[in-house]
Amino acid sequence: MKLYDAMTPNSLRVNVFLAEKGIEVAREKIDVMQGGTRTPAFLAKNSLGELPVLELDDGRILTESVAICRYFEALHPKPSLLGEDAVKAAMVEMWNRRIEFHIFGPIGDMGRHTLAFFADRLEQIPAYAASQKPLFAENWAWLDPEMCDRRPFIAGEAFTIADITGMAAIFVSDITGTPPPGGCDHAGAWAERMRARESFASLRQKAV
Template sequence: MKLYTAPRAPNPRRVAMFMAEKGIEIELQAVDLGKGEHRSESYLALNPFGRVPALELDDGRILCETRAICSYLEGLYPAPNLMGEGAEERAFIEMADRRMELHLFAIAANSIRHGHPGFASLENPQFPEFGASQGDKFRENARWLDGVLAAQPFVAGQRFTIADITAFCAMEFARGLMKFRPSDAGLSHLQAWRDRMLERPSASAGT
């Protein structure tokens, strides 16, 4: 297999962290976003939406979308389990992961892509007012997550799962480009969780 990825990009970082937690090693092919390689004819033939990551399977088929790639790898490498054992746990972990993806990760991306001048070439046209409103929504949802983590040690409950990976990568994305620090907003539970996540060896994967 071959994984098309981009160092420091948030979605590839999610897959890299997932792989690191499982000890998976796959051939990597870097895609330079700054040079527009994700928009090249050769890459668009792999993923017509021009997004990373993309996983080329041994039979030549291309699997895209971060969650789908992680699901495939979970099936191939079931231990340690990161997506749930049994229908009930899988459903609740997926719910938590989707919430992190939709209500933190995607909203941070919208805020950054429409509000950060460095992304003007990637998001053209930018809508700064929309970006600002998404930043406000991100901070509102981070406060909600702080409340969740006041009652349990991990995003989906009592153990580390893919939902923590998605949330951590979202928070680090926001930390770097939105200058968001949970402690600055009085979100002590979220800050403590983030600091615990940073101690995991997988936290440096994809950076």
């Protein structure tokens, strides 16, 4: 089995997931800046030209960070990062989607529509980028009272993939120099806990 990855937000999601579970896999770093996701060999693995990609021992390919995480959760159920019972699994799914759409989405789109790297990958629309920055702040302000029960993690008492998706948003917020708004004490305290978490801190350190 081999994980193709790079220092990108979605690769980070899988790498934090693996680190939290203590899973070691063979990795091949793809040089995204040098067009490593646009080679015929890479496109034969993922026609979307995106990372991460997991190649199984029998040659089958898995793409999409959450699908790859689900595969590892099935192989290594403990600690559960997707929820252990029906209600917890549904809660984790709910929160993961909320964080993906409302927190990671706006900051990710802001990056895609402003960073030079994406200039030849999509039509960058400055007005759209400009609209995503305040939306990120607005949605962060929505998250804050959601966490006013002082739960330690996004989906409750346990660290889950929803926190990992939030980490990807923090990562993009750092690299684009777009900090979350101040005055959101609950969401802010959660973000600080995530920054301090070994699985994330060690990967972020490699990115600077």
